[in-house]
Amino acid sequence: MFDKYLIVDGSLRNVGPAEAPTGFAFDAKLGYYRGLGLSMIEALDISVDGERIDRSAVRFDEGEGALTLDEMETAFDRRWPFGAVATISVEHDGGLAPGEHRLELLQRLRVSYMPFPSVNTDAKKLSVA
Numbered sequence: 001m002f003d004k005y006l007i008v009d010g011s012l013r014n015v016g017p018a019e020a021p022t023g024f025a026f027d028a029k030l031g032y033y034r035g036l037g038l039s040m041i042e043a044l045d046i047s048v049d050g051e052r053i054d055r056s057a058v059r060f061d062e063g064e065g066a067l068t069l070d071e072m073e074t075a076f077d078r079r080w081p082f083g084a085v086a087t088i089s090v091e092h093d094g095g096l097a098p099g100e101h102r103l104e105l106l107q108r109l110r111v112s113y114m115p116f117p118s119v120n121t122d123a124k125k126l127s128v129a
Helices: none
Strands: 011-014 023-028 043-047 058-061 084-090 101-110 116-129
Touching: 043 058, 043 084
Parallel strands: none
Antiparallel strands: 011 023, 023 084, 043 101, 058 084, 101 116
16 A cells, blocks of 8 residues: 555665765655554565565664664564654665665564555665765
């Protein structure tokens, strides 16, 4: 339903020192209309230029401090409200080369009243300066 809005346009950037980036980050929104507790986010799968990123390299921050995906499983007191922008960071030595990259995001969400996970996907071509 909200899939085309998951990845925030123009948000892809390298992180760390400019001369030696330690990774990259982008901004994202939740694909569910009511918001969710972080422990109900089963997966945030990321691919860049067709290369799947290992979940151990991913960090999520809705504004309360970065968490690994494993830490999110027990973050019972934190929520990702609908419409709120969160930062997803990826540890990736050297960051991304300047220019255009295809970024893909899959969110698998556990919604209390649904008998199956809600799966939302978005893919965009974004540029790194």
